[in-house]
Amino acid sequence: MKRITFSFLNSFKAVSILAIALVISTANAQSSYTVQFQDESIAIPENISTFDWNQMPESSKLNDRYYGWVQFYQTPIQDIQDLFKSSGLELIEYIPHKTYLFSFPESTSITMLENNGVRGIIPVPGSVKLSTALKNPPYESYAVEGNNIIVTLQHYKTVNTQFVISELARKQIGVVHQFDNSNILELSIPNNCLADLSSLPYVKWVELISPPAVKDDIKGRGLHRANGLDTQTSAGRNYTGEGIGVLVRDDGRVGPHIDFEGRLVNQTSVSGQSHGDGVAGIMTGAGNLDPMNRGMAAGANVWAVNYASNFLDSTTLNLMNSGDVQITNSSYSNGCNAGYTTITQTVDTQMNDYPSVLHVFSAGNSNGSNCGYGAGTQWGNITGGHKQGKNVIATANTNFAGLLTFSSSRGPAHDGRIKPDIAANGTNQVSTNENNTYQTFGGTSAAAPGIAGVSAQLYQLYSEANSGALPPAALIKATLMNTANDAGNVGPDFKFGWGIVNGLRAGKLLEDERYLSDQVSQGGTNNHTINVPSGTKEVRFMVYWSDPAAAVNADPALVNDLDLVVTDPGSTSYLPYLLDHTPNTVNLNLPATNGADHLNNVEQVLIDSPSAGNYDIEISGFNVPVGPQEYFIVYEIISENLTLTYPNGGEFLHPGTNESIHWDKVGLTSDITLEYSTNNGGTWTEINTFPNTVITYQWAVPADTGGNALVRVRSGSFQDESDAPFNIAAYPTGLAVTEVCPLQATFTWDAVPGAESYDFYILGEKFMEVVGNSTTNEITVPITDSAAPIWFSVSAKNATDGWESRRTIAENHPGGEFGCTLAIDENIFSDAISLYPNPSNNTVNISMNSISVSSLEVSLVNSLGQILHRSNYETVNSNNEISIDVSGYAAGLYFISFNSEGVTTTKKLLVM
Incomplete structure (x- = not known):
């Protein structure tokens, strides 16, 4: 050194x-x-x-x-x-x-x-104004252009950018890119002028441009507990992210796909790519096409832009500034273990400038790569500087069972901080693709939008409880981390971060208002009292703060350092979790201990089987050079050792399919047994028994039609079952459209044994909506435009026995009339026919506009009532061309009569 x-x-x-x-x-x-x-x-x-x-x-x-x-x-x-x-x-x-x-x-x-x-x-x-990579050539080819290198320059904000550009031009240094309202420039410079450049008085920092962007791609609702926030039942929680704006920063346009009906704004012309489609579907897909493929925040407003690694693109900035977007998702890598770069500084700054903006990232799929942390190929390979931010969320990747995938990038961050922040399912996700199709999508690219979508659900929950006010992003991040299901080593670790997201627990924490905020200055101390009720199995106290952006390449990157100490009613004090970030494989894999943390902007104390009473939460400003510092305290009180989370009541399961049963657990010592009942708990049938470390199980749904199904999970003396019955029933097959007429359409399907009626759905403004109910396997429903596409679906139900099936995958009629045999209304018949040109001196054309008839007789009559022309046609609609030559007729008034199945109308024609 x-x-x-x-x-x-x-x-x-x-x-x-x-x-x-x-x-x-x-x-x-x-x-x-x-x-x-x-x-x-x-x-x-x-x-x-x-x-x-x-x-x-x-x-x-x-x-x-x-x-x-x-x-x-x-x-x-x-x-x-x-x-x-x-x-x-x-x-x-x-x-x-x-x-x-x-x-x-x-x-x-x-x-x-x-x-x-x-x-x-x-x-x-001058030397500390240059990044380490710049001082150690040769440079990677992406940053070399002939004899020049491409660098990012940051000048002091108090200096006018145009002045800097002019001064650089005098030194023959060209500006490759200028960013609006930013003190960052991309330059092309000779490789022998770095020392001169760093000595210029307005230069704050110079680094190589970021590496090229790489997409981080390789059954999340249940694992994420997002289904508990969006139950789709009248009695449950229905947080779909409605009113919240999410931004897909990816590879181009999203869709077209009806899963984003009425909610998608594309602000890019790039098309033909599928990565952004996969991200968008996991985050916000409505499941209109296939209800099994519903995403996390099915009602959020979706914006799509091209990914820009520096986060200074005008579309992203404008959407944050206007308030249209609160949550961004970027599932891209830029290098590996890049340190605290200008991009890291930018995203941390943005989250302080826009307190309700939350940046969510994939952690990367680079485990197995040695990225220079010092512990080999299994540690320190989080990809890209932006993911190393203190205030952002970087997401690890698990499979549906909550097991970490080998490829998921691991921490620590460059300075030893905890990264990733949290984990979510990103492996083998089914998500949207363009042109109303689906794709199998995976990697941390798919895990990150799971977190972004759950965050949108929590934003809506908070907003509705607080008169429309948006939550601070810091509160949402703290809530997600403190309520996560512990995974890997006990406490936080460098693989899962703080655990696997649990949206339902996070939502309950916000509903119960188990949070508070305050601020502390250098050397100050605040004390807060939180009561823990009797019967609590586990309590978690967490302090989190959105830290000011650090200097580029700072190590450590922490600016304001707060300390947490929790004292129980018996005067025993607890220090927060502490990880050993020493760069060797043994230390990095050790479980967390407890001690003073001077590295992270989050600290947590967890107490098992806590005593009831008042707990003192002490927050001190150990080192607050940029104060005062706002902080949030969130606390999780877990009163059950075992909690079933899916299926939990009202779900629609199809016989013969595999469903993932999920549960939360703390303090278990006995094996877990799963059972199900089809008679509301009258009798139970065992599904399986397995070790108490398991948190999910793939269940083959039995062929027992009914609406009184329950699942129960047991471990020793602890047990929990579905809060309410759910449905097991087959959905209809053979769904088809048989007629489309001007004002109505008819659909049929195969009958389901035992069904008393069927709900029929058509795609509405945003979602599939019930437009009718039929006691047969046929329905005729009104439509407003026979030329428009129709997306339709159906579900079966039996009110007597109290069951209902899942609705079918939606079918599409592309538009246009066919097979219409309805009797013709005289007024509709008259209004649908038009003549042109009128007056005419050559040929008069007849248009049927929006109706279709099986037969039509057309007669031309003069003012004396004499028939001059008569023709008959079959199956006439707007696609048929009918014309009459009137060039040989004398000028005057004529009449054209139309007859179809006994319904007649007459139009006047003036021949010139």
Whole structure:
């Protein structure tokens, strides 16, 4: 590791000051004032008592302000932070260990700085403005263009971008891309001018452009407990994400597909790709075509744009700024274990600038790759810098049973923080594809939209409970993590993060308002009291905060460091979970212990079999250099050791299919036994018995038609069963359309044994809607436009026995009349016929417009009642061409009569 010692040289005192600086650097080399940045160890001298602004080089001055690093003896308290801000002294970014990047007016009083705890000031070394990758050629081909390299430059926000572009042009440096309202530019530069570029006063940071984007692709509702938030029953929860905007940042247009009917806005012209379709279906598919393929947030508003790795594309920014979008999903990789890049800084900043915006990412499918963390191929391979953000969510991939897939990227983050954040099912998902088809879709690409969709459900829940207000994204992320089903090692780990998402538990936490928020400043302490009722099996307390963006390449990336201590009614104190991030395979795979965490912006205390009473939750500002810091406390109180979550009442199961039974568990020691009943619990039949580590089972649904089915799960003295009966029944087959007429259409299907009636569905504005009920296997329903496509479906039911089937996969009639044998209404007949041109001097054409008739007689009569022409036609509709030559007739008024099955009408014709 390089060590840099700073001295301030001027033309008169170069030798003496250099000697002093070297002595100071040696004394402080191992002190708490040494700053570790990238691969360099920087010793900042204690020079405030002798410092003068004239010691700063010209490259540190711009527009009457100085830029550099300022170090304090101690992290400044909030009063000092506020004083600096009110005095125009900008602390731009926190560099770990009491040091900030600053921008001060040239008139700033040194005495004022000294009196407020400043220890030393140095110019920013040019070398720390360059990423490690830039300083270590050769470069990857994606960043090379001839003799130039393509880099990302970040300039100070106080400097006008056009000024920077002009100054770069004078140095023959070309701008490849400029981003609106951003201080980031992409440049093409000669590979020998990096040192000159980094020394420019307006340059804050330079790194290689991000690697090319790679899609992270390789039966989630039940595993995610999203079905518990969207039961599709009148008595259950019905949170579909309605009113919430989600953004698919992917490979182009989504659809066309009726699963997004009335909810999809494509803001890209790229077509013919399927990755974004798969993402969108898992996140927000309505299951209109196939009810078994319903996604998480089936009612959310969906926007689709092209993926842009830097998150500075105008469409994404505009949708966040307008409030149309609250949740984004990006299932793409950009490199591996990339560190805290400009993109990471951007997404963390956006989530602070837009507190209700939540960025969700795939963790990547790169397990097996050695990405430089130091522990080989099984650790530290989270893909892309954006996923390393502190405030975002990175998602691991499991199969339907909750087992981690081998390919799912693992943490830690580059600085040892917990990544991924959470896990979800992404393996072998069935999701939407374009042109009303489905595809098998998988990888962390499919896991991330599961989290994004559940988040949209939670946003709706919170909004409806809070007069339409949107939730802070930090609260939703904390809720998801604290209620997740523990998986892998006990507590958090670097494979599953905080566990497998449990949307139902998360929803209940928000419904019960088991959360609070406050803020804390440097050195401050807050105490909160939370009551834990008797009978609680497990309690979880979590503190989470949306941390300010760190300096690019900061290590660690944590800026504000809060501490959590929980004290029970018996005065026993508990410290949060703590993981060992030492870069070797043994330490990284160890279960979490407990201790003070100074790395993550989330801390959790979990207590099994807690005593009833008041618990003290202490939150202290251990190191809050950018304060005050808002935080959220969420707490999960689990009162049952065993809870069945699916099927839980009202579901429609089809005999002979496989259904995933799911349950939640804590503190089990005995094997688990599954049973089912078809008579509302009168008798039970065993399904299977297995170890208590299992949380799901694939059940072959029996051929027992009825509406009184239950499932029960038992372990020792603990058991739980479905809250209400569910249905087992066959759905109809042979569904077809037999007639389409101007105002109505007729459909038939094969009868289902035992069915008393059938509900018939047609696609409405957004969803399949019941438009009629029939006691036979045929129905005629009204329509408004016979030329429009019709998507239709049917379900069987028996009110006497109390059962109903799932509706069938939707069928499509592309539009147009056929087979219409309905009697013709005289007014409809008259209104449907038109003549053109009228007047005419050559040929008159006859249009049938929107009706179809099996026979038609057409007669041309003059004003004396004489028939001049008569023709007969069969099966006449809007596709037939009927015309009469009137070129030989004298000018005057004529009449054309029409007769079909005894219904007549007459039209006037003027011949010129």
